[in-house]
Amino acid sequence: MRKIINKKIINKKNVYICIAIVLIILIAQGIRVAMNSNTANSEELPLVITEEVDSGEGFQEYTYSGSVVGRTEHQLSFLVGGKVTNKQVEVGDAVSEGDLLLQVDAQDIQQNASLVDAQLSAAKSQFDLASDNYQRYKTLYEEGAVAEAAYDSAKTSYDVAREAYNQAKAQYNVTANQLSYTNLYADTTGVVTNVAAEVGQVVGAGQAVVTVVSDGEKEVEIDVPENRLEQLKSAKTINVEFWALPDLVLSGTLREVSPIADEVTRTYKARVSLSNPPDGLELGMTASVTLINNTNSDSAIFIPLSAIYQTGDTPNVWVVDDKGVLRLTKVKVGEFKDDKIQVITGLKDGDIIVKAGVHKLSEGLKVKTASEVQ
Numbered sequence: 001m002r003k004i005i006n007k008k009i010i011n012k013k014n015v016y017i018c019i020a021i022v023l024i025i026l027i028a029q030g031i032r033v034a035m036n037s038n039t040a041n042s043e044e045l046p047l048v049i050t051e052e053v054d055s056g057e058g059f060q061e062y063t064y065s066g067s068v069v070g071r072t073e074h075q076l077s078f079l080v081g082g083k084v085t086n087k088q089v090e091v092g093d094a095v096s097e098g099d100l101l102l103q104v105d106a107q108d109i110q111q112n113a114s115l116v117d118a119q120l121s122a123a124k125s126q127f128d129l130a131s132d133n134y135q136r137y138k139t140l141y142e143e144g145a146v147a148e149a150a151y152d153s154a155k156t157s158y159d160v161a162r163e164a165y166n167q168a169k170a171q172y173n174v175t176a177n178q179l180s181y182t183n184l185y186a187d188t189t190g191v192v193t194n195v196a197a198e199v200g201q202v203v204g205a206g207q208a209v210v211t212v213v214s215d216g217e218k219e220v221e222i223d224v225p226e227n228r229l230e231q232l233k234s235a236k237t238i239n240v241e242f243w244a245l246p247d248l249v250l251s252g253t254l255r256e257v258s259p260i261a262d263e264v265t266r267t268y269k270a271r272v273s274l275s276n277p278p279d280g281l282e283l284g285m286t287a288s289v290t291l292i293n294n295t296n297s298d299s300a301i302f303i304p305l306s307a308i309y310q311t312g313d314t315p316n317v318w319v320v321d322d323k324g325v326l327r328l329t330k331v332k333v334g335e336f337k338d339d340k341i342q343v344i345t346g347l348k349d350g351d352i353i354v355k356a357g358v359h360k361l362s363e364g365l366k367v368k369t370a371s372e373v374q
Contacts, residue, residue, distance in 0.1 A: 048361070078182070084198065137153075192212055238251065272289055301343045303340060304340055305336075326362070
């Protein structure tokens, strides 16, 4: 009887042990399934590339290419027209005041000068003869040897000859000036920056043929688009650098802005004066002009263009909250700068925005960022 009872007890223990083993196995499998389920859910979250909004240092920079020019330029031209017969200068030549630059053919003017000179000699002879006759008749009239009518006639002839002589002298001076106008001289000391005439070319009176930049103050000329004119005029700091002088940075001051846009480029020419330019700074050197404007933190926020999600006429940005959920945020944009766009309102420092693949996302979607994967 005892053996039967002991056997039943042993069988009951075995059953309990088997049940415990089965429960342990089931629990382990459940844990494994749960872990696999969480892993699968995590892997299914879309991965997005994000960027943290940063307003930077609160300033904007704009850089323009330009060239060194002289503040004063002289456009020189002939006062008479003709064919160019002599060319003494080329672009880049240094000239002094009074140097001969160009000459035009003076043959016709020379012949006219010879004619006028002959007319002047004839008028001079007539005047001398009339003067002698007048003095003779004056003496005779005072002595009572000739009538008053003869004296008056001699005086009239003298007056006519005198005026004819004065007219001939004036004509001669005009012709002599025209002869001198066939030579074009430098009216200042400087550098030739343009020659618009060649030997054999016929030029007209008043046509600019040579440009001379005076020695003295040098400036940098840049071309600015119309949407940047306000930033140019309000720039707090202007720095100028030169490709040929890499270690040199000069402070600049805006001196003038052209009131009219260029007909081709539709940009406005601006002149920047330089403070203490060195002796090695030459005309024509390439320069980079950087404008720096102080701004507030909002207007200094720039984000990639690829982060903008356009809905109709409204620009938006996907913002990732601290739980990894997407929120579509309306923004007000400003100007472009390289591959970025200014955000005036709608974002603040520290916001996490999606900067790629914005058209594949939806409101309230939970995502993971590249930093979370790492």
